[in-house]
Amino acid sequence: MTDTPMHPYRRFSLAERDRRWRAVRQLMAREGLSAIIAPPNPGNSTDWQADTRYLSHCGGGADTSIGVVFPLDGEVTVVATSARERWGPLVQDWVSDVRTVNRQFGAAMGERLLELGLDGSRIGVCGLEGGTRTPEGTIMHGTYRALAAAVPNATFIDASELMQDVREIKSEEEIAVLQCSIDLVERALDAQLAAAQPGVPDYVVWAETMHAMFRRGSELSVHFNWVSGANPGRTLTRPTARPLREGDLILGEIESSVIGYRAQRLPVVAVNRCPPLIAELSALHGEMYAGLMETLKPGVTVREMIDATVALTRRAAPRRGPLAGARASLILHGRGLGDDRPLVLTKLDGEPFYGATLRALEARFPENGVYICKPSVATADGRVEFAWGDTVRVTPGGARRMGSMPHGVQVSEARPFADWPQDVTVYGSAA
Incomplete structure (x- = not known):
C-alpha cells in the first residue's frame, strides 16, 4: 500500500460498489454464469464500455480502453494499458487487481478465466449480441477470438440484458x-x-x-x-x-x-x-x-x-x-x-x-x-x-x-458579444 493520497477525482462509495456487485452476482447465479467479461470498446462517447466502468469504477477519457473480468466468486480484475498508473490505487479503490496488458485484452481476460478455473464454464460477455443502439454487438472480433482461444471449452452467453437489468434502476x-x-x-x-x-x-x-x-x-x-x-x-x-x-x-x-x-x-x-x-x-x-x-x-x-x-x-x-x-x-x-x-x-x-x-x-x-x-x-x-x-x-x-x-x-436578450478568436479560424470558410 502507498501513503500517497488519491488523486482528487469524484468517486462512488464502496457501499455503492457492494450494492452493484451484489445485484449483478444475484442475476449471474440465476443465469448460471461463472463470470462476466466486459470488453474494451471506447466507441460512441465511451457508451460501448459502460458495463466496464459500472463494474470497476475505472474509466474516463475519450481514448480509454479497459476490460473487466467479473467472477461470480473471487477477485475482480481490470485489464488496461498503463493500468497501474491510470487505474491503480491512486485513482480508484474498488478493484486492486489491475493489470497492464499492452492492448492484448482478449488473451489477458482469457488468462484470468484460466486462473479462476473457469474453462468449461458459462461465461457472460457484455456486447456479444445486440444492444439498444448496437444491433451487431460491441466486442471487437479480435478480442473475441483471443478470448475464445484462451478458454476453448467455455460457453459464451450474451450478458448485455443482464447488465441493463441492474443499470436501469439508479441508486x-x-x-x-x-x-x-x-x-x-x-x-x-x-x-x-x-x-x-x-x-x-x-x-x-x-x-x-x-x-x-x-x-x-x-x-x-x-x-x-x-x-x-x-x-x-x-x-x-x-x-x-x-x-x-x-x-x-x-x-x-x-x-x-x-x-x-x-x-x-x-x-x-x-x-x-x-x-x-x-x-x-x-x-x-x-x-x-x-x-x-x-x-x-x-x-x-x-x-x-x-x-x-x-x-x-x-x-x-x-x-x-x-x-x-x-x-x-x-x-x-x-x-x-x-x-x-x-x-x-x-x-x-x-x-x-x-x-x-x-x-x-x-x-x-x-x-x-x-x-x-x-x-x-x-x-x-x-x-x-x-x-x-x-x-x-x-x-x-x-x-x-x-x-x-x-x-x-x-x-436570448440582445446584448453585445464579440469575444471570439479572429486570428486562426475556420469561420470565414463558410459558403
Whole structure:
C-alpha cells in the first residue's frame, strides 16, 4: 500500500460498489454464469464500455480502453494499458487487481478465466449480441477470438440484458451524480443564451456552451448534437461556421459527464426573438409534456408512453388555426453511464421505426429509472416541428424533471458579444 493520497477525482462509495456487485452476482447465479467479461470498446462517447466502468469504477477519457473480468466468486480484475498508473490505487479503490496488458485484452481476460478455473464454464460477455443502439454487438472480433482461444471449452452467453437489468434502476448516489450533470448543463445553457447574438458564428456559441461545462468539471467524452437556422428540424452532429441571424433557433442535445454519468437537455434557444408559430408550438408542447410527466410512473409500458404522447397532443391541439391537427412523436432513452435502455424512437403519430423500440414496447419503466424525455410536436403537414426535453426521474407520483430551467423556447436578450478568436479560424470558410 502507498501513503500517497488519491488523486482528487469524484468517486462512488464502496457501499455503492457492494450494492452493484451484489445485484449483478444475484442475476449471474440465476443465469448460471461463472463470470462476466466486459470488453474494451471506447466507441460512441465511451457508451460501448459502460458495463466496464459500472463494474470497476475505472474509466474516463475519450481514448480509454479497459476490460473487466467479473467472477461470480473471487477477485475482480481490470485489464488496461498503463493500468497501474491510470487505474491503480491512486485513482480508484474498488478493484486492486489491475493489470497492464499492452492492448492484448482478449488473451489477458482469457488468462484470468484460466486462473479462476473457469474453462468449461458459462461465461457472460457484455456486447456479444445486440444492444439498444448496437444491433451487431460491441466486442471487437479480435478480442473475441483471443478470448475464445484462451478458454476453448467455455460457453459464451450474451450478458448485455443482464447488465441493463441492474443499470436501469439508479441508486441515490447515481441520481445525485446525474443531478450534478444536469446542473452543469444548465449553466452551459446560461452561456449559450449570452452568446446567441446576431453575427456570432454558430461554432462560437457552441464553444461557449461546452466551455461552461468543462470549466466546472465535466469529463470528456460527451455526446452533443447541434443545429441552428430559421426552421432547423432535427439536430446535426456539429455546429457550422454560419453567423447567426435574429430569429434563428438553436437546437442542441447537450450533455455533461460526471464520473461518466451523462444527463441531457434538449433546449431550444431563439436568437433575440421567437417566431410566433414556434412560440405556439412551444406552448402546446408544454401542455403535452406536463401530461407525460404525470403518465410516466413505475409499471407504465413503453407502448403506453407512446400512445399518451399522441393522445395528449391531439387533445391539446386547437381545432382551427396553424396548429389544428398537430402531431407528435416521442424520443425517450435511458441516462446514466451511456447506452441505458430503453431506446424509444417514433415517427409523427407514434409509429416506432427502430428495432430496439419494437422489442421494448411492453417493457415497464421502474421506479428510479432516469431518462431523457424529448418528444416533439409538429404542424399537421410536418413542415414545422418543435422538440424539447429534460432528464427525468421516475417516481410513484409520476416523472420529475431534474432540470430547473422553465419549459419551452428561451429567447436570448440582445446584448453585445464579440469575444471570439479572429486570428486562426475556420469561420470565414463558410459558403
